[in-house]
Amino acid sequence: xxFGVVRFPGSCDEVDALMACRRFADADxxxxxxxxxxxxxxxxxxxxxxxxxxxxxxxxxxxxxLMESVIEFARDGGPVLxxxxxxxxxxxxxxLPGALLPNDSLRFVCRQVDxxxxxxxxxxxxxxxxxxxxxxxxxxxxxxxxxxxxxLPEDQVVxxxxxxxNPNGSMDDVAGVCNEGGNVMGLxxxxxxxxxxxxxxxxxxxxxxSLAMVxx
Amino acid sequence: MxxxxxxxxxxxxxxxxxxxxxxxxxxxxxxxxxxxEGVANVHVGRLIELDVQDASQxxxxxxxxxxxxxxxxxxxxxxxxxxxxxxx
Numbered sequence: 001x002x003f004g005v006v007r008f009p010g011s012c013d014e015v016d017a018l019m020a021c022r023r024f025a026d027a028d029x030x031x032x033x034x035x036x037x038x039x040x041x042x043x044x045x046x047x048x049x050x051x052x053x054x055x056x057x058x059x060x061x062x063x064x065x066l067m068e069s070v071i072e073f074a075r076d077g078g079p080v081l082x083x084x085x086x087x088x089x090x091x092x093x094x095x096l097p098g099a100l101l102p103n104d105s106l107r108f109v110c111r112q113v114d115x116x117x118x119x120x121x122x123x124x125x126x127x128x129x130x131x132x133x134x135x136x137x138x139x140x141x142x143x144x145x146x147x148x149x150x151x152l153p154e155d156q157v158v159x160x161x162x163x164x165x166n167p168n169g170s171m172d173d174v175a176g177v178c179n180e181g182g183n184v185m186g187l188x189x190x191x192x193x194x195x196x197x198x199x200x201x202x203x204x205x206x207x208x209x210s211l212a213m214v215x216x
Numbered sequence: 217m218x219x220x221x222x223x224x225x226x227x228x229x230x231x232x233x234x235x236x237x238x239x240x241x242x243x244x245x246x247x248x249x250x251x252x253e254g255v256a257n258v259h260v261g262r263l264i265e266l267d268v269q270d271a272s273q274x275x276x277x278x279x280x281x282x283x284x285x286x287x288x289x290x291x292x293x294x295x296x297x298x299x300x301x302x303x304x
Binding site: 105144 | 235236238281282286
């Protein structure tokens with residue numbers, strides 16, 4: 001099992017994501033200008049400010065050469081996890097429903113939040129039980145999830161902010177969603193920053209652990 | 217391309233009606249503080265200006281990159297022709 005972690009110009013969480021992956025399996029960085037996914041089994045699109053987030057968050061990164069290969073990989077059923085800016089990129093690429101808007105507070109938020117596992121039946125959450133509460137940090141300015149009415153079936157809501165923990169005004173407290181096939185997921189919280197009790201919580205590791213598990 | 221005819225397009229992009237626009241709300245709240253009363257429905261969007269050879273492609277550019285049609289409406293509001301020298 002090998003993870004590939006995408007690095008765009010402007011990515012800033014790719015090394016934490018790489019280290020989080022390596023707790024559970026092999027992992028290597030993938031450069032945005034390449035087209036070769038190097039035979040990885042899962043792709044992580046990490047947080048940061050890809051291509052400067054010019055125009056709109058994630059809008060330009062999604063046209064990078066590597067993303068064309070990631071889109072093809074996802075359409076073939078390969079697991080792809082987008083974290084924060086990576087979530088924004090996957091929405092812009094049309095791999096996930098909805099979009100991310102500026103926080104309702106218009107402020108950058110950086111805090112630990114609790115998220116509840118709503119759907120443990122995805123490759124990203126199979127190490128969890130429904131209703132599990134995970135303590136994971138958020139840090140973003142553009143994290144208010146929105147999907148037009150009727151475009152987000154309930155079983156595609158993978159994670160919700162616990163009551164009182166919604167940091168950005170996201171619709172229905174949605175923190176993480178998956179595509180119809182369940183093989184692409186995006187979330188605003190940063191599981192890669194919560195893989196060691198030293199930094200307050202190891203709950204984020206459950207997502208990487210889930211991906212590294214051999215499907216039953 | 218000196219002397220080639222170019223078309224000037226102006227694209228207005230605004231948040232879709234019904235989507236919370238906290239930037240517009242913040243501006244709306246700030247204006248009365250300066251003594252400007254009776255202001256409502258403030259929305260903040262963005263303006264993109266571009267010179268193009270084929271204006272018929274602008275809506276496609278909006279759909280694919282300039283706007284996100286899920287959350288934004290766009291409007292091509294002005295198209296004027298000029299030569300490259302005019303723009304210099």
